[in-house]
Each structure stands twice: as C-alpha cells, then as structure tokens.
Amino acid sequence: MKQLLIAALLLASLQAVGQHAPLTAQLDQVGLTFALNPNGQPTYTLRYGAKVVVKPSRLGVALADGQGFEGPLEVVGSETKDVDETWQPVWGEVKTIRNHYRQLTVHLRQPAAPRRLLDVVFRVFADGLGFRYEWPRQANLQYFTVTAEHTEFNLPANHKAFWIPGDYDSNEYAYTTSRLSEINTTPIEVIQLKAAPYRVQTPLMLKSDDGLYVNIHEAALVNYPAMMLTVDPKTFGLTSDLVPAVTGAMAYLQAPEHTPWRTIVVSDKAPEVLASKLILNLNEPSQIQDPSWIKPQKFVGVWWEMQVGRASWNYSDSSNIKLAGTDWSRLKPNGRHGATTANVKRYIDFAAQHHIQGVLVEGWNVGWEDWVGNWKEEVFDFVTPYPDFNVDELQHYAASKGVKIIMHHETSGSATNYERRQDAAYRFMDEHGYDAVKTGYVGRIIPRGEHHDGQWMVNHYVHTAQKTAASHIMVDMHEPVRSTGLHRTYPNWLASEAARGNEFNAFSDGNAPEHETILPFTRLMGGPMDYTPGIFKLQGYAASAPKRQVHTTLAKQLALYVTMYSPLQMAADLPENYNQHLDAFQFIEDVPVDWDDTRILAAEPGDYIVTARKAKGKEEWYLGAITDEQARQQTVKLNFLTPGTKYVATIYADAKDADWQKNPAAYQIRQQSVNSRTALKLQLAPGGGAAISFKPVAK
Known part of the structure; x- marks a missing residue:
C-alpha cells in the first residue's frame, strides 16, 4: 500500500x-x-x-x-x-x-x-x-x-x-x-x-x-x-x-x-x-503487383574504356553544341567514340558467349560534347542516337544473341529536363527492346540551387522509380541520394551508386584496400550498390597515368561479387582483358545475383569480411572472403552446406606471392571435395581475397 x-x-x-x-x-x-x-x-x-x-x-x-x-x-x-x-x-x-x-x-x-x-x-x-x-x-x-x-x-x-x-x-x-x-x-x-x-x-x-x-x-x-x-x-x-x-x-x-x-x-x-x-x-511493401518482369542480372558494357581514356562518350570534339538545330551527321567524328555499332556488337558477342544477360552502352546519344560543368538545362533528349550508333540494327543483333541492351540516361544534373522527356524516352526504350536503364546525375542540379540529397531531388528519384515501374523498366541510379531500403517498395529500383565506386581506381588515387571492407557496413546498409567490380587488368590500364592501379588482387575482385550484394552486377573490364583469364572469369559467369540464403561468417569493419550465399532455387553456394591491406588466414567452417551432400569446391585464391601492389594478378584455382563438416583455410594476400563455388556432386 x-x-x-x-x-x-x-x-x-x-x-x-x-x-x-x-x-x-x-x-x-x-x-x-x-x-x-x-x-x-x-x-x-x-x-x-x-x-x-x-x-x-x-x-x-x-x-x-x-x-x-x-x-x-x-x-x-x-x-x-x-x-x-x-x-x-x-x-x-x-x-x-x-x-x-x-x-x-x-x-x-x-x-x-x-x-x-x-x-x-x-x-x-x-x-x-x-x-x-x-x-x-x-x-x-x-x-x-x-x-x-x-x-x-x-x-x-x-x-x-x-x-x-x-x-x-x-x-x-x-x-x-x-x-x-x-x-x-x-x-x-x-x-x-x-x-x-x-x-x-x-x-x-x-x-x-x-x-x-x-x-x-x-x-x-x-x-x-x-x-x-x-x-x-x-x-x-x-x-x-x-x-x-x-x-x-x-x-x-x-x-x-x-x-x-x-x-x-x-x-x-x-x-x-x-x-x-x-x-x-521499415519500408512499405512492394507497390508492384506483378513483378515477374523484374530480372536480376549481370552485364558488361561500353564504359570502362571511357573511364581509362581509351574511348570517349562524345562523338565529336566540336564546341558550342545545341540540342536543337544541330545537324549531327555533318559533325566531324573524333575517332575515339566508344558507342559505335561495331564496338557494341563486340560486347554483345562476349555477353552471349558467357551467358551474361545485359550490355550497357554509355555515350550512344547526342549531347556529350558539352554535358558537364556548364549547368545547362537541355543537354540530352534521350531519344536521338549519334550517327555511328544504329539503334535498329543493334536491337535485332542483340535479340538474335539472347542479350538485352541496357539504356543509359545521363541527365547532367538537369532533373527538370529529364522529367519533361521521360515519357518519350521510355516509349523509345519500349519500341527498341530496352527494359533497363542506368540514370546519372553528374553535376550541379537543375532546378538551380537544389541539392542531390534535398527534398526536391529525393522526390525526383522516387518519381523516376514509379515512372519506370509503370513502363516495366528496371532502373539503376547513379549520383543519387544514398539508399534507404526503398527497393522493397519499388523492386524495379535494382541498384544505385551513391558512394565511391570501383571507377575511382581509373581516374584518381583509387580506393584503399580497406574500402570494400567498410562499404557493406556503411553505404550498403541502405541497399544494393552498383560498385562495378571485376577489373582484371589491375595495372597499366591508364595511358595518362601508367603507375595508377586498382588496389586489390584479381581474386579479391572475384570475391566482391559475393561480399558486396547487388541484384545488378557488372563485369566491368574489357572483353580482351577477360579473354586472357577465362579460367578466372568462370566464377563471374557462374556466380548468381539472386539468393535464397546468406550467412555472414566473419566480419570486422575496415578489416575483413567472409560471406556465403545460397543460389536462388539451386543447391549451390558461393563464398567471398576479402581483407584490407593486411594479409590474413581465414579458417572457414562449411557447416552452412546441406548435411549429407557432397560438393565440389572450386577455389579462386590469391597465389602465394600475390600482393595488391607488387603482384595483383597472381591467382590460383584448385578444386576439392567438401561437405558440411569440412573446414577450409584461406590465405588472403595483402589487399586480397578468395572466391569459392560449391556445387553438389552428381549422384
């Protein structure tokens, strides 16, 4: 009382x-x-x-x-x-x-x-x-x-x-x-x-x-x-x-x-x-009643060659270009344009040969001559190709190979212009067989004075997810606000960039070896990132900066397909660089982008991550292990595998002398029989990693 x-x-x-x-x-x-x-x-x-x-x-x-x-x-x-x-x-x-x-x-x-x-x-x-x-x-x-x-x-x-x-x-x-x-x-x-x-x-x-x-x-x-x-x-x-x-x-x-x-x-x-x-x-359920048209996928593309300076987005080097009134057929080509019909066919052939579903093409449309730095509202119309990019021919060629071309819409930060033209752009995509688009927002935003991460642009990104969904288009947004789980509500919004991606290794001092061990604890907490992994030529790729290099080993590039989740994964390097290492490329060809189960086996932000994932609808597992600048030995217990089932483990590992600085392309591939009671010892080089596929032994 x-x-x-x-x-x-x-x-x-x-x-x-x-x-x-x-x-x-x-x-x-x-x-x-x-x-x-x-x-x-x-x-x-x-x-x-x-x-x-x-x-x-x-x-x-x-x-x-x-x-x-x-x-x-x-x-x-x-x-x-x-x-x-x-x-x-x-x-x-x-x-x-x-x-x-x-x-x-x-x-x-x-x-x-x-x-x-x-x-x-x-x-x-x-x-x-x-x-x-x-x-x-x-x-x-x-x-x-x-x-x-x-x-x-x-x-x-x-x-x-x-x-x-x-x-x-x-x-x-x-x-x-x-x-x-x-x-x-x-x-x-x-x-x-x-x-x-x-x-x-x-x-x-x-x-x-x-x-x-x-x-x-x-x-x-x-x-x-x-x-x-x-x-x-x-x-x-x-x-x-x-x-x-x-x-x-x-x-x-x-x-x-x-x-x-x-x-x-x-x-x-x-x-x-x-x-x-x-x-x-904490996000709302999907607003898409029938999502059967949404297809997680891997893709290659006309992209990395521009990043490293081998090709250009722009068709000509002419200045004072205007979207309206320019006779593009009379412009003098610069000879470096990447998005040509012949070059795109080369990527389509590679994709078809290796069961890659998509080919991204950047620089296909007019306007790239003055797109960046001018705070200009009308740079692109998203429907007019350059003279050396034959839309109809490539549509039929890709379809004959069972490959889809991925559209690219760089807005140069002009969201107002893009919103005015979205209906026409998405009709153009439908007419020519495109069902996925990568959007970009490089530069200062129009409406002038608004920010990439402010309320106006946040609403623009959601509007774009809704508009593309209504047209049965999948979307990958670059330079947007960072993700907050909205891919549950709009599952056609497959991925975003919104962080320092692999491309920074092409035109800057690059990403430190610890970078990929931090991103899953930061940027990826809100949703998938289009990080563009899979670079195989790790040194000597930039003619203007011969000492520039990617800060990982080749084996770590493979492991990123597992440790950095995305339903949209790019094999970002050039076909000729993959052709020199087709034994290693087999992992990229095999690894899924959609999963039934995920196990985080070991992790420490800034140091290391070991992740295992089970393929959607299959009795196959894939594992990725990465480290920072420190060499590490990771002992991995395979108790996530189905008991009583034997698997062939194909292990893509750093070679004994591998090192992200001194010998990044050194790798070894071996196979062994494993089961749920097996423990593997993985030796990770400085800046290195390991990637493993586990496939059941046929009875």
Missing part, C-alpha cells in the same frame, strides 16, 4: 511540472525508454542489455512559423503493439524475411495554443530501433515548413567511427577511420560542395570500446531531405542535419505526413549488423 502511494505521488509530481512517467518498450536485449525532460522536451534512451547505446537524447522538429515541436510538449496518450510476420522479397539476399518488432506510439500535444499534435512512433527490433515523427490530420496544422529537426543521438563514449563528409551533393568519398573526437572534414578535398567541419554522412558505422557495433542511418526516405549528422567532438553527441532546399527551408509538408524512419542497428557481433533487415522492414 505504501509503494502504491509513493507511485501515485510521483506521478502527480511529474504531471505538475508538465512531465510524464517514462514509457518503455523492449525486445530481447534492445530496450527503449521515452521521457519528457524537465523542459517538457521529448527524449529517448536506448540500451543493449546492460550497455547504453544512446544516452538521453532530444527529439523535436522546428517549423517556420515558430510554433513547432521543440517543446514543451505534453503526453496525451500512448499505445503499444507487437508485430511478428514474414514476407518474401522479389529478389534479395534471403528468400524470407522476418519482421518482428514491438511498437510504442507516443501522442504529444503542445500545452498552449495552437495545441498542435505530434506522434512519435518507435519500433524496437531485436537488432535495433526505428523511430519517426508523424503529424496526424488536425485543424491547426495543414501546410507547414520544416526548418530544422532536433533529433539527437548522444553517444556514451568516444567510439571508433567510419565516416565520410556530409556533402549535400556527393557520397563519393574515401572513408576515414577515427575516433569521434577526431572527426574533421576540413582537410578533405571536396567533390561538389564545401562540407561543414563536423558534418558526416549516414550510414555512420561505430564501434565502442566495450564491444558494441552501432550503425545510424534512416529508412524509407520519401518527400523529405536526407539526414546527415553533426558531431560534437567533445561530448560525442550527434545531431540531425537536414539537406536544405534552395530557399533555405528543409521540407515543405502537408498533414497528415511523417518523416523517414531514423534507424539504429546494434549488436555485439559485427556479422549481425550486416545481416540486419531492420531498414528493409
């Missing part, structure tokens, strides 16, 4: 100062606490077992009229519910996904006029937390402008962080590994926009000294700007930093509305972070 009296007095005291008794939700080791602080501002705390993941951290949203939700607020109600369901993705890393969470919805209200309402919805998973702000339909809030979001992630210690600058227009940076207190983007050469000194991009990967792995990102980014994080190097607090519109505002909304989910994935085991489906589960 005495305890009940004390509880009642405590509740009355809290209500008297505008506070509310804390609300909690827990699933397995992940525990959430919601409370109002003494100023009436909403806060949350997150724990993993006995360890603090996020200390009490503020929540809130500021509006342009000064009557936002920064606090004070009062709790007017709450409810919880449990959800435990399964669903099957159209394509992916696993056949079935469990969506299990405990939801806590907190109803908040401004205590004074205009007494607007805000809900904060939390979903607690066994591997983390998702939460978002929701504005219900209400008389006192209809159209409104967000000027700031006060979401905090106050960390308990000076964690190790894997980060890139929070650039509003590019994610194509090399990762820095440092303590939170050491984050400073000032010395980094920027790509698009001068980044703030302490602003970093998400997904942000963290590791605590007491053994927790924490990943902070967002899910279902729709009709809202991307969230970046400003780091306080003294307190280790992180604050949301939204990408502004040209007006300086962050988002223009109309109730009922909600923000994207803010996500925190946490585990004491690094492989469990990579295996998490939390972000996918």
Whole structure:
C-alpha cells in the first residue's frame, strides 16, 4: 500500500511540472525508454542489455512559423503493439524475411495554443530501433515548413567511427577511420560542395570500446531531405542535419505526413549488423503487383574504356553544341567514340558467349560534347542516337544473341529536363527492346540551387522509380541520394551508386584496400550498390597515368561479387582483358545475383569480411572472403552446406606471392571435395581475397 502511494505521488509530481512517467518498450536485449525532460522536451534512451547505446537524447522538429515541436510538449496518450510476420522479397539476399518488432506510439500535444499534435512512433527490433515523427490530420496544422529537426543521438563514449563528409551533393568519398573526437572534414578535398567541419554522412558505422557495433542511418526516405549528422567532438553527441532546399527551408509538408524512419542497428557481433533487415522492414511493401518482369542480372558494357581514356562518350570534339538545330551527321567524328555499332556488337558477342544477360552502352546519344560543368538545362533528349550508333540494327543483333541492351540516361544534373522527356524516352526504350536503364546525375542540379540529397531531388528519384515501374523498366541510379531500403517498395529500383565506386581506381588515387571492407557496413546498409567490380587488368590500364592501379588482387575482385550484394552486377573490364583469364572469369559467369540464403561468417569493419550465399532455387553456394591491406588466414567452417551432400569446391585464391601492389594478378584455382563438416583455410594476400563455388556432386 505504501509503494502504491509513493507511485501515485510521483506521478502527480511529474504531471505538475508538465512531465510524464517514462514509457518503455523492449525486445530481447534492445530496450527503449521515452521521457519528457524537465523542459517538457521529448527524449529517448536506448540500451543493449546492460550497455547504453544512446544516452538521453532530444527529439523535436522546428517549423517556420515558430510554433513547432521543440517543446514543451505534453503526453496525451500512448499505445503499444507487437508485430511478428514474414514476407518474401522479389529478389534479395534471403528468400524470407522476418519482421518482428514491438511498437510504442507516443501522442504529444503542445500545452498552449495552437495545441498542435505530434506522434512519435518507435519500433524496437531485436537488432535495433526505428523511430519517426508523424503529424496526424488536425485543424491547426495543414501546410507547414520544416526548418530544422532536433533529433539527437548522444553517444556514451568516444567510439571508433567510419565516416565520410556530409556533402549535400556527393557520397563519393574515401572513408576515414577515427575516433569521434577526431572527426574533421576540413582537410578533405571536396567533390561538389564545401562540407561543414563536423558534418558526416549516414550510414555512420561505430564501434565502442566495450564491444558494441552501432550503425545510424534512416529508412524509407520519401518527400523529405536526407539526414546527415553533426558531431560534437567533445561530448560525442550527434545531431540531425537536414539537406536544405534552395530557399533555405528543409521540407515543405502537408498533414497528415511523417518523416523517414531514423534507424539504429546494434549488436555485439559485427556479422549481425550486416545481416540486419531492420531498414528493409521499415519500408512499405512492394507497390508492384506483378513483378515477374523484374530480372536480376549481370552485364558488361561500353564504359570502362571511357573511364581509362581509351574511348570517349562524345562523338565529336566540336564546341558550342545545341540540342536543337544541330545537324549531327555533318559533325566531324573524333575517332575515339566508344558507342559505335561495331564496338557494341563486340560486347554483345562476349555477353552471349558467357551467358551474361545485359550490355550497357554509355555515350550512344547526342549531347556529350558539352554535358558537364556548364549547368545547362537541355543537354540530352534521350531519344536521338549519334550517327555511328544504329539503334535498329543493334536491337535485332542483340535479340538474335539472347542479350538485352541496357539504356543509359545521363541527365547532367538537369532533373527538370529529364522529367519533361521521360515519357518519350521510355516509349523509345519500349519500341527498341530496352527494359533497363542506368540514370546519372553528374553535376550541379537543375532546378538551380537544389541539392542531390534535398527534398526536391529525393522526390525526383522516387518519381523516376514509379515512372519506370509503370513502363516495366528496371532502373539503376547513379549520383543519387544514398539508399534507404526503398527497393522493397519499388523492386524495379535494382541498384544505385551513391558512394565511391570501383571507377575511382581509373581516374584518381583509387580506393584503399580497406574500402570494400567498410562499404557493406556503411553505404550498403541502405541497399544494393552498383560498385562495378571485376577489373582484371589491375595495372597499366591508364595511358595518362601508367603507375595508377586498382588496389586489390584479381581474386579479391572475384570475391566482391559475393561480399558486396547487388541484384545488378557488372563485369566491368574489357572483353580482351577477360579473354586472357577465362579460367578466372568462370566464377563471374557462374556466380548468381539472386539468393535464397546468406550467412555472414566473419566480419570486422575496415578489416575483413567472409560471406556465403545460397543460389536462388539451386543447391549451390558461393563464398567471398576479402581483407584490407593486411594479409590474413581465414579458417572457414562449411557447416552452412546441406548435411549429407557432397560438393565440389572450386577455389579462386590469391597465389602465394600475390600482393595488391607488387603482384595483383597472381591467382590460383584448385578444386576439392567438401561437405558440411569440412573446414577450409584461406590465405588472403595483402589487399586480397578468395572466391569459392560449391556445387553438389552428381549422384
């Protein structure tokens, strides 16, 4: 009786100062606490077992009229519910996904006029937390402008962080590994926009000294700007930093509305972070009723030869080109154009010979003479080929070989021009047998002043996913905002770039050997990346920079097809370079891009990853193991194989003297009989890797 009296007095005291008794939700080791602080501002705390993941951290949203939700607020109600369901993705890393969470919805209200309402919805998973702000339909809030979001992630210690600058227009940076207190983007050469000194991009990967792995990102980014994080190097607090519109505002909304989910994935085991489906589960189910036309695939393409300077995108070197009024047949060709009918046929022949489904062709359409750097609105019309690219002839030739040509739509950042021309462009694709397109957004955005990661462009990417879906077109977007799991909702959106890809090895100092061991913990947490692996000529490929090289071994290039998941995988090198190593190319020919099961066998961000995957609908497994600049021995237990079944393991490994700097192309291929009780010892060279196929022995 005495305890009940004390509880009642405590509740009355809290209500008297505008506070509310804390609300909690827990699933397995992940525990959430919601409370109002003494100023009436909403806060949350997150724990993993006995360890603090996020200390009490503020929540809130500021509006342009000064009557936002920064606090004070009062709790007017709450409810919880449990959800435990399964669903099957159209394509992916696993056949079935469990969506299990405990939801806590907190109803908040401004205590004074205009007494607007805000809900904060939390979903607690066994591997983390998702939460978002929701504005219900209400008389006192209809159209409104967000000027700031006060979401905090106050960390308990000076964690190790894997980060890139929070650039509003590019994610194509090399990762820095440092303590939170050491984050400073000032010395980094920027790509698009001068980044703030302490602003970093998400997904942000963290590791605590007491053994927790924490990943902070967002899910279902729709009709809202991307969230970046400003780091306080003294307190280790992180604050949301939204990408502004040209007006300086962050988002223009109309109730009922909600923000994207803010996500925190946490585990004491690094492989469990990579295996998490939390972000996918926070996205809406597929909007495509019949997805049978969506085909995960591998492709080659007229692309790498332009990256290394052997060919050009542009047909001529003429200047002062205008889209309208130019007689392209009278222009003098430069002799370096890559997208010629004859050259494309060469790639089609190679694809057909090696069971590669697609051929990407960049530089096929007029406009490349002045496409970059001019902030010009009408550069491409997406339907007019250069004189040396015969659309009809190539359509028939590819069809006769059982190969599809992949369309390329570079917008030069002019989203306005692209949206005006999308209907015509997609009709052109349908008429000529194209069912997949790679879009590009290189350069400054038009509408002028908008950013790649702002609300306007976020809506453009979703609009493009919807438009292509309506035309039964698969899409791969380059230079967009980083992924947030929307491929669940739009499974025709096969992949994106939105990170520093393999191409940087062609025209810059390249990607450090650790780069591919970090990307799965960062960029790929939100969805597949078109990384363009499979480079076999690792040195001497750039005539203008003969010392330039790819920072991996050849065996590691093979392993990337397993460790870096995408349903759209490019064999990025030139056919002639593959023809010199057809024994190694066999792995690229064999490896699937769609899976029934995935096992992360070992992982440590920045150091190594070992991943095994089971082919869709087959009793075949594939394994990839990669390392950073350190040589490693990885012992791999094959207990993921079906017991009682014998397999032939074909092992593509680094040679004994392989080294990413000194001898990157040295590899060895061997076969051995294995079963579920076998353990393999893999010797990974510096910057190296191993790729293995496991095929059942015919009975």
